[in-house]
Amino acid sequence: MSISLVLACFWFVIANILAMTPSKDFHWRNAYMLIAAGIPIVGFVTTQHGPWVGLLVLAGGCSVLRWPVVYLLRWLRRAVRRDAGQNREPAE
Incomplete structure (x- = not known):
């Protein structure tokens, strides 16, 4: 097994x-x-x-750290809604 996958496994053990x-x-x-x-x-x-392996490791990390990911997605959703509301042209 490569050193990068060993480090990823070690990260998962430390996270748990x-x-x-x-x-x-x-x-x-x-x-x-x-x-x-x-x-x-x-x-x-x-x-x-x-x-593909990088995405699998990223998905595993997101499953371990799910609440920071949830809060990030909520923050991004609010930011997109706020920007969409400001960019509308006024009706004439």
């Missing part, structure tokens, strides 16, 4: 261990650290194994 520990801030600090470490790992996996 951190999820089992108690946290006062609902694991947000852990999520930020995992995101910061996971993005380069996904890029490394994609570089070594191609985009």
Whole structure:
């Protein structure tokens, strides 16, 4: 197994261990650290194994960190709705 997949597996093990520990801030600090470490790992996996394996690792990471992904999608949806409302031409 390549070093990039070993790092990805190690990331998943660390993520699951951190999820089992108690946290006062609902694991947000852990999520930020995992995101910061996971993005380069996904890029490394994609570089070594191609985009399909990279997408699989990305999907696995999104399933582990599902609440930050949910909040990101909600924020993007609000931003798109806000921009769509501002770009309308006034009716004459």
